[in-house]
Amino acid sequence: MSNLSRGNVELDPGITIHPAPSVVIAQKNSPLLLNCSASSSPDAGPVTITWFKDGQPVVIDRRVQVRENGSLYFTQVKKNRNSKNKNRNHNGFYECFIKNKYGTVIARQVHLQVARISKSFSIEPADQEVKLGGVARFKCQIDGIPPPLYVWEKNSSPLPHNNRYITLYSGILQIHNISESDAGSFHCSVYQSFNKVNNVPVTIDLIWQHSRVQAGLKVITDTERRPPKIVAISKEVNATIKHSVTLECLADGNPSPVVTWMKDGNPTLDDNFKEIYGRSNLKFIEVGKIDAGTYKCVASSPGFPDAVAETKLNVKVPPFIIEAPVSEGYPVARRFRLKCTVGGTPTPKVTWYKNGQKIESLENMQINPDNELLIDSSTSDSGYYQCIAKNDVGVDMAIARLQIILKENAPKPPGNVTVTSVTSAEVCIQWSPSEYTDCCPVLAYTVHYGELKDVTQKAVTLKKNECIHDLKPHTDYKFYIRAYSRNGAGAQSDTMTVKTLESVPDAAPNLRLSSSSPSSIDVEWDPVPPEKCNGIITGYQIFVSNGGHEIMENVSAANQSYTVKGKNIISSVGMNVSAANQSYTVK
Incomplete structure (x- = not known):
């Protein structure tokens, strides 16, 4: 692409999008309010707000209503997978569209998840026999949205308050330096607390106790020296930037081994954002992108070789827009670009929209590998353009309003356009002269042509007809004409489609x-x-x-x-x- 130009008329977008969560978790049978998260300026005229669920208009009924400000209100959030009535299942992907006199914008995209918890545990703690001075590890796990909270008890009482009993958020209980008094029965209870879910817009202080499982711990008297051994190490861990995360490492041995963590051959406790949690786990208080990598847990005891195990930490970053498209006015028949430079890990996917509709591939628009939208402007291109960047941890979006300006006294569109396929490689076009004012006669015409999704080539002529050569055989082409005067370009003619004639096959069968x-x-x-x-x-x-x-x-x-x-x-x-x-x- 060449001759790319920027507009010289800055515009007020007319719509402002406000940040909002891309995932909302709601409690079944409770009320919920989803805001549209956008506002339109008074100068932009009347506003219409429309909600869609999974690509279809939201059905308004006694349970789902649209408030005067455009918010979507659920009197009772429902989730019924087996019901034939889709209105009984509010789980889904919601989009809010806001429309004013300039065009339409996707104001919000949000996944609504109805809280749930499984009826059975996917992992249950198992009975253990542990040597005196060793370590024990119990784990229970259950599937739920939001992630459930785990509470451990010993013999139906709270765990002892000391640094030998360590609980991890993932449902793991570690016991260090086992003594005979640690023998007993350990219970795992599961709770779901909605006052811990930031995305729920109403205050719900309800806790569910779902189930209980238990396992026994038997202590064996054995004081012989044992080499260090890594009993448990985290598998590959995914964390979101600025969140807390813990890498587990549990080591056994006699004497109790000393655990250190290494990354790239260096100790990891080099800043205020990491700490040893319990006796051997590495906790990131606020994980950063620089923390991603492979970590080694090293367990050392005098007189024995070190025990070493590795785990990997991936740090994901929600999408963020570095350079957004700009709201501007452009003259007709000008080639320009809209930028949408994004960051994020994994690399976000960028999608462009015009007035709320996805831009797949239009005859006068192209999306290059840098996510720039390139446009050969016509009057029909005025409106809102929006880039939305997504990855599996978030979404970001930006909008720009474009106004394509047709100058006063510009030529009218050429009329009576006819296109004839002459050969397999040649097409001829004819048209009627454009109307123009006395001040500004037509100086030239441009013939724009290309395959159906790529009308990017053009030929300049002073005549009212033109033949285009070197085309592909048996291929559909689109053509349109534009007139130019000293006042610039006029609006384009109607677009015509023609297929070139057939030609000799270029190959024989194998x-x-x-x-x-x-x-x-x-x-x-x-x-x-x-x-x-x-x-x-x-x-x-x-x-x-x-x-x-x-x-x-x-x-x-x-x-x-x-x-x-x-x-x-x-x-x-x-x-x-x-x-x-x-x-x-x-x-």
Whole structure:
């Protein structure tokens, strides 16, 4: 792309989008309010707000209502997977569209999740026998939204308050330096607390106790020295930037080993954002992008080799827009770009929208690998443009309002455009002259053309007709015309579509020959690739030369095999297969 230009008229966007969570967790049968999270300026005219769920308009009923300010209000959040009535299941992906006189914007995209908790544990603690002075580890796990809270008890009483009993958020209980008094029964209870969920917009102070499982701990008297051993190490851990995360490492041995953490050969406790939690776990108080990497847990005891285990920490970063598109006015027939530079880990996917509709690929728009939207402007391109960046930990968006300006006294669009396919590579266009004012006669016309999704080429002419050469055979092309005067470009004509004529196929089929007798040859072939057909294949012609005797057989396009028969034909034969379209064959 060349001749890219920026507009010179700055515009007020007219709509402001306010930050809002991209995921909301709600309690079943409780009320919920989803804000549209956008406002429109008074100068932008009347406002219409519309909500969609999973791509369809939200059905308004006694449980779901739209407030005067455009917020979506649920009197009772429902979740019923087995109901045939979709209105009984409020789980889903919601979008709020706000429209004013300039166009439409997606004001918010939010996943609504109805809280749930599984009926059974996916991991239950198991009975253990542990040597005196060693370590024990119990784990229970259950699936739930939001993530459940785990509380451990010993013999139906709270755990002792000391640094030997360590509980991790993931449902793990570690016991260090086991003594005989630690023997007993350990219980795991699961709770769901909604006052811990930041995304719930109403105050809910409800705790669910779901279930209880238990396991026994037996202590074995054994004071022999044991080399250090890593009993447990975190698997690969994913964390979101600025959140807290803990890497588990539990080491056994006698004497009790000293645990250190290393990253890239260096100790990890080099700032105020990390600490040893319990006796051996590495806790990041506020994880940063620089913390991502591979960590080694090293357990050391005098007189024994070190025990070493590795784990990996991935730090994910929600999308953020570094350079957003700018609201501006541009003259018609100008090529310009809208930028949307984003950051985030993993790399966010960027999608462009015009007036709330996804831009797939339009004849005058292209999206380059840097997520820039390139536009050859026409009057119909005025409106809102929006880039939305997403990855699996968040979303960010930005909008720009464009106004494509047609100058006063600009030529009218050319009329009566006709397009004729002359050959497989040539198309001729004719049109009626553009109307113009006395001050500003037409100086030239431009013929814009290209394949259906790529109308980017143009030819300049002073005439009212033009022939375009070097086109692809049997290919659909679009054409439109624009007139120019000293006041600049006029609006474009109607767009016309034409298909070039067929041409000789560029390739012959690939042959495979086999024989089961001296008097027959089995011929098989692959279809000609679509890009080589240059038309619609209507059949195949098989040519056989055998001792000066030639045979030609015609075969339907539906067939890809044929058996040639003849006395002793296999002893001396030449053969080829050609593809035929409506007008041509190739040998």
